[in-house]
Amino acid sequence: MEAEGKIQSSSSSGGGGGAVSGPIRRVLLISAGASHSVALLSGNVVCSWGRGEDGQLGHGDAEDRFSPTQLSALDDLDIVSVTSGADHTTAYSKSQMQVYSWGWGDFGRLGHGNSSDLFSPQPIKALQGLRIKQIACGDSHCLAVTMEGEVKSWGRNQNGQLGLGTTEDSLVPRNIEAFQGIPVKMVAAGAEHTAAVTEDGELYGWGWGRYGNLGLGDRFDRLLPGKVSTVEGEKMVLVACGWRHTISVSSSGSLYTYGWSKYGQLGHGDFEDHLIPHKLESLRDSQISQISGGWRHTMALTTDGELYGWGWNKFGQVGVGDSIDHCSPVQVKFPLDQKVVNISCGWRHTLAVTDRQNVFSWGRGTNGQLGHGECVDRNVPKIIEALSTDGSSGQNIAASKVDISSEKTWVSPTQRYAIVPNENQERGQTEALFGASDVNVPENDGKRIRI
Template structure:
């Protein structure tokens, strides 16, 4: 690790945004600097190798100008260059989630040629699928589609971006992707859901899958302006700042004070007196940022990802405390960890740390926010940001898609009145480590 972009004792470039995947994290810094850290087995860090990084590391050689968006999928990453009108992607390539027309893993950022020259308003990445909303109003999707999460009317995976015909003539404001479902909010404030719906996470009043977007019934006459997805739950915010959640709630991730699923949007009463300005969904936890800079978390908390200082699940919002009561500017949920940066531009991370995804230089879990020194102007250990030494992709060992498969737990729907296995109790579908898929011999 040779190059450094900031001299000793100088503050690093200010953070612009953060995003988190299953076990990796990214940060876009001022000056078009892109850092990644955490698990790198599938190339999701973009450093040209499959090594983990325990501290934020600058992606060397990625000189695309005007990067305005960086979004993590579970084991892949996407970025958008506004100057070039170009989407880039890298990481695990199974099911075509990178949009390159194949299922090959990519270890450094590569342009998605099918989207070249298209002005993008927003990108969204789920576990194994991605979507883009264009400035022209189109919605495109690609990747895994076994439950119809691409919204194309089929269950066929797509190796290249395809237009969702159901949205032709409808102006989409924002999209969000979960593990196997997708949600959208239109400029008119309507919510749509499609894909895997077993827990009511589509908000359509039942547990059925949908292969094309379907409109959710209006919610108390309110127009929606924000939407986010957890693994199997959905979060949305109205123009008045009211917060609604629906879907799976075995771990309290809906925030309604219980562990009951909801098949339609349901207001989070605990935050009714606050105006929610930003939301993020993790694997089984939820974070909400209010307009006054306060951060709340709830849901599965085995690794401390809620940030409340304990490891107990929370079925109601718990406030997350920061040093000197710093106000929070942005939050991002990974599968089992959470990132946030404050108005002072200090970056914090907490939750699962086994792959270095917290950026603290260690592999321990944290149940309260801990500052990432390398990215924070107030970090006492702030010296310099490391840069990756790019390794040619040809030197990497490639494992063909036929030798890999994703492990997607087939969980049973709880019967009415079943109160067993709530909270942190045993759940056979929850892996104890972060191994998401197995390599098997052919």
């Protein structure tokens, strides 16, 4: 379909190059972080927008972008996948067999052997030459699955989320030896926990487990992958992690959730935690084809292209027209009854691509992460015209020009930030059980302040 109309090509804040006009491009992949978004377009073009304070947009500065901006540093690198962590991003080049990362570098989550922030993409040397099947990024750790089914992990490890048998952070990717001889199909990363599905359909969990989010029947951490007991005869094919909850899909298309449910993010009609995978009965008549977990909300896509959301909804991130938490799935409606083909949950916002090749976003918009050229929250899907067929189809977007060899892209975190405690730290139900508040749960949008 021919593109209809044009939009503003530069963001309302920050730098970047001038407007460029190019061929029609369709969005192949989307990925939402804490407060930023990334998209891979046809032609191996990567765009990013939203919060840029930690370099997670990759445009060489710390500015927010309110509209999709082409990450020109990755042009001509044959990028085939992009994945957002909370405040960092990764991309994979198939032809160069190279993983790139950028953004907030604390705890070694970028994999470059240090804790420095990066404001433009740099190759992770330890992964050079590997054929990567999938990358997963959590709050402060990452994992990569090779085509051979091996798993590498790096970043923060205070609760064992790297699966290495220790609680020591890893500044570079390391092999998870526990999966030796067990080919892994995919992995998922939460705040401080990790899940995996093997090629044989077995489900594993490790890391921080206080809410039962490992699915192992208790509230204990695991430093090594533990096998989850699932329903007899059900093999798992998909897994996703929210902040403190986990979602999986079986080969029959059934959806299971477990872990933290204070905001209804498990979708079982209540606010009770589940320590083992619990089938979502309300969607038993639907076959689930895709899942995504946000900070405290969940999205599930059916094979019919219907999208359902539930959980925390303060900013409208569930997308059903209100700001009320939902403890059961509610269908998200799109103009012209468009079917959804791709979804991604950020912390407080959600992205979706439809069969008409339109991209929609909703939820928190304070840093421009919705890509609408503004910083307004939305509680129903709104089209991102710059990336959509019913818009300018990627023909008129801003482009950033960054020299990825520049040493200025490296910044030590001690030069930029002081870590400050959150005055409104959330006190979960496990305080009574464990005698301490969860100091790692942020409540507002700003976690750090400039020194």
